[in-house]
Amino acid sequence: MSPAHPEKWPVLVVKGGLDDQLLKDCRALLAAAEESDGNPSLSEQTVVTLRAGDLAEHGLLTLALYAPDEDDDPASGQDLAGVAVVVEEADGSGVLEIAVHPTYRNQGVADRLVGALESNRGFDGLKAWSHGNHEAAADLAAKYGYGPVRELWKMRLATGTAELPDAGLPDGVTLRAFVPGRDEELWLAANRAAFADHPEQGAMTRADLEARMAEDWFDPAGFLLAVNSDGGLLGFLWTKVHPRRGGHPAIGEVYAVGVTPAARGMGLGKALTVAGIRYLQQLGLSAVMLYTDADNAPAVSLYRGLGFTRWDMDVMYGPVAAG
Numbered sequence: 001m002s003p004a005h006p007e008k009w010p011v012l013v014v015k016g017g018l019d020d021q022l023l024k025d026c027r028a029l030l031a032a033a034e035e036s037d038g039n040p041s042l043s044e045q046t047v048v049t050l051r052a053g054d055l056a057e058h059g060l061l062t063l064a065l066y067a068p069d070e071d072d073d074p075a076s077g078q079d080l081a082g083v084a085v086v087v088e089e090a091d092g093s094g095v096l097e098i099a100v101h102p103t104y105r106n107q108g109v110a111d112r113l114v115g116a117l118e119s120n121r122g123f124d125g126l127k128a129w130s131h132g133n134h135e136a137a138a139d140l141a142a143k144y145g146y147g148p149v150r151e152l153w154k155m156r157l158a159t160g161t162a163e164l165p166d167a168g169l170p171d172g173v174t175l176r177a178f179v180p181g182r183d184e185e186l187w188l189a190a191n192r193a194a195f196a197d198h199p200e201q202g203a204m205t206r207a208d209l210e211a212r213m214a215e216d217w218f219d220p221a222g223f224l225l226a227v228n229s230d231g232g233l234l235g236f237l238w239t240k241v242h243p244r245r246g247g248h249p250a251i252g253e254v255y256a257v258g259v260t261p262a263a264r265g266m267g268l269g270k271a272l273t274v275a276g277i278r279y280l281q282q283l284g285l286s287a288v289m290l291y292t293d294a295d296n297a298p299a300v301s302l303y304r305g306l307g308f309t310r311w312d313m314d315v316m317y318g319p320v321a322a323g
Contacts, residue, residue: 006081006108011116012064018050022064025080026050029101035246039132039312041099042085045200048211049087059088063116065109082109084117086126093125095316098137110140118144127318138315147320151294155303156311159252159281159288164306167274169226170266173234175275178223184209187225190233194258201256217241222279226268234263237272239280252280254290270302277306 014022033041042050049058067081081104088094096117100109117123128146130137141147169175178187188206195202212218222239240255254276259269280288289311292299 006065006067006104006112009065009067009081009112011113012066013116013120014060014062014064016060017052018062022062022080023050025064026062026083026099029080029083030099032101032103033099035248036102037132038248041131042097043095043129043131043200044212045208046085046087046095046097048208050085052207052211059090059094061086061088061094061117061121063113063120065113065116067104079103081107082113084110084113086117086121091125093127094121096126096128097131098128106136110136111143114140114144123319127316129314129316131314133313133315137317141317145319146317148315149318149320150316152314152316153292153294153300153310154312154314155290155292155308157277157288157306157308158286159277160286162277162281162307164274164277165270167267167271169271170268172229173226173266173268175224175226178220178225178236178238180213180220183225186233187236190236190260191256191258193260194235201258217243222276224272224275224279226263226272233260234266235259235268235272237276239276241280241283241285249287250285252277252283252285252288254280254288270306273302273306 012022018026030041030047040047049060050062063084064080065082067079080101082098082100084096084098086094086096098110098113123144127149128141130141184206188204188209191204192202217240219239219241222241224237224239225233226235226237227233236256236258237254238256240253242251242253244250254273257269257272257276259266259272277288290303290308291314292303294300294313
């Protein structure tokens with residue numbers, strides 16, 4: 001292991017796309033962190049943007065801290081000890097996420113990265129995610145005058161003991177699978193309408209959708225569209241399967257469920273969620289998870305009514321007024 005002097009280790013600052021080696025190093029770090037934590041260190045959108053590089057529709061700032069071997073020149077770092085990624089928006093705002101390799105934790109790596117970020121970009125318009133609500137992240141945020149501004153709950157359902165209601169579809173509504181090459185724009189329009197007030201989901205672009213469709217986990221059979229007799233899209237339920245990773249078993253996810261404004265009040269959201277859970281049950285998965293904002297009272301009530309319980313929490317930090 002390298003000596004614990006991260007304040008002396010060089011920080012590589014990259015604006016825009018990553019080269020192949022840095023992207024490979026980031027993937028290895030993220031896999032090791034997720035294996036250790038049971039949670040991804042970066043959000044899916046951030047990973048998509050990293051992979052898209054200069055082709056992304058978002059700006060990208062990456063700070064990578066390499067830990068040199070004891071006998072190496074510090075500039076020829078061998079191990080990626082930590083990475084900080086800022087996804088920038090056109091309005092000057094940005095979201096920061098940090099991942100630290102388990103080998104180099106509790107050595108000041110994240111603090112070193114944030115210090116470099118302060119020097120290279122500053123904190124104007126910047127918020128930050130902590131996936132898993134780690135105490136170290138809360139302490140680091142407080143050091144820079146940040147506090148919790150949003151909570152994203154991860155909820156879990158054990159499918160073997162779940163007693164799902166008979167939540168049928170409204171009259172005249174049927175389910176069909178998403179058809180790649182035909183349904184992209186139809187779905188994007190419905191998604192924008194359903195999540196007009198959601199900061200991430202509602203901003204999804206064609207490039208974002210296609211990036212997810214290119215992932216190994218994408219399965220159109222688990223991407224269900226609720227349509228009326230005219231073929232109009234009223235709502236959707238998108239599922240995802242997270243494969244087994246080390247000691248963590250495979251788990252299904254209610255990845256996204258949305259209902260267009262015109263179809264609200266019909267009970268479609270509940271029917272779609274139940275349909276998604278049953279689809280994942282049929283795949284032999286013993287548990288299903290989902291994400292929801294803690295302050296979305298109707299969604300939390302719906303999921304609790306189906307048997308979901310809070311399992312974990314992501315916290316977004318932002319500047320807090322002194323006083």
